[in-house]
Amino acid sequence: MKSPNMKNLSGPTIPIDDGKLFQQSVTAMTQAHSENPVLLIRGLHKHFRSGSEDIPVLEDFNLTLKAGESVALMGPSGSGKSTLLNILSGLESWSSGSIVLFGETMTPSREADWTALRRTAIATVFQEANLMPALTLRENLQLRASLAGRSDPDVDGWLADLGLNGLAQRYPDQVSGGQRQRAALAMAFVMEPGLVLADEPTGSLDRRTADQVADALFRFQKRNHCPLILATHDADLGARCDRTVTPGNQG
Numbered sequence: 001m002k003s004p005n006m007k008n009l010s011g012p013t014i015p016i017d018d019g020k021l022f023q024q025s026v027t028a029m030t031q032a033h034s035e036n037p038v039l040l041i042r043g044l045h046k047h048f049r050s051g052s053e054d055i056p057v058l059e060d061f062n063l064t065l066k067a068g069e070s071v072a073l074m075g076p077s078g079s080g081k082s083t084l085l086n087i088l089s090g091l092e093s094w095s096s097g098s099i100v101l102f103g104e105t106m107t108p109s110r111e112a113d114w115t116a117l118r119r120t121a122i123a124t125v126f127q128e129a130n131l132m133p134a135l136t137l138r139e140n141l142q143l144r145a146s147l148a149g150r151s152d153p154d155v156d157g158w159l160a161d162l163g164l165n166g167l168a169q170r171y172p173d174q175v176s177g178g179q180r181q182r183a184a185l186a187m188a189f190v191m192e193p194g195l196v197l198a199d200e201p202t203g204s205l206d207r208r209t210a211d212q213v214a215d216a217l218f219r220f221q222k223r224n225h226c227p228l229i230l231a232t233h234d235a236d237l238g239a240r241c242d243r244t245v246t247p248g249n250q251g
């Protein structure tokens with residue numbers, strides 16, 4: 001099947017006022033008793049092209065995520081876990097199908113809105129920690145909170161929660177890979193997001209640190225009633241989520 005032209009999917013762009021509109025719907029939807037799904041994916045198809053080769057990755061993928069729910073994306077390497085997370089953070093387009101996030105129908109072309117969502121509502125914890133190299137860990141968290149519109153963030157509290165209290169003054173290249181990964185998680189928490197997308201957040205950690213990080217993640221998720229989508233190969237980590245989905249198959 002030929003993928004439809006992205007332009008046909010895009011429709012008119014609804015201006016989102018610096019993320020404020022999203023912030024309102026995020027707040028409403030993550031309320032403990034909200035019945036509306038935070039995320040609704042219907043009939044999602046994603047094909048990559050490499051020269052003349054058509055690479056189908058997601059075929060008629062469906063997912064409904066309610067407030068406070070956690071979903072583990074599990075499945076073999078290449079099954080589309082990272083691709084799906086990239087799509088849901090606006091970093092990758094899709095071929096056809098619909099995505100409704102916080103009540104807004106999203107299209108790949110709504111770049112300003114995706115940017116607003118990433119700044120205020122969707123926290124991504126990907127393997128390359130999203131830290132500014134010229135800022136200390138504390139300054140990185142302060143900046144992240146301020147971009148998300150948080151006026152009184154507990155930066156040192158989040159750093160301590162992830163065992164990084166002694167490293168607040170260090171620059172990202174002055175800490176280990178695992179410590180950077182924990183700092184990336186603290187960056188997600190400090191923005192008080194409406195959705196967390198995590199791609200193998202404990203992938204480069206030893207078992208004990210991985211367990212501590214997972215504890216911090218699920219503590220945050222439960223306390224804030226924050227929906228979470230987590231890609232992992234770790235069966236123990238996956239089992240801590242409410243349910244498991246394999247992207248290459250049916251969601």
Ligand SMILES: Nc1ncnc2c1ncn2[C@@H]1O[C@H](COP(=O)(O)OP(=O)(O)OP(=O)(O)O)[C@@H](O)[C@H]1O
Pocket residue numbers: 048049050055057075076077078079080081082083084
């Ligand atoms: N830019 C690209 N161009 C072509 N194919 C791609 C591109 N990015 C990813 N793919 C292919 O899409 C498929 C899904 O990749 P993806 O990274 O989503 O898998 P994954 O489930 O996250 O795997 P892993 O567990 O190894 O991280 C793979 O077959 C991959 O080779």
Ligand SMILES: [Mg+2]
Pocket residue numbers: 081082083199231
């Ligand atoms: Mg991956």
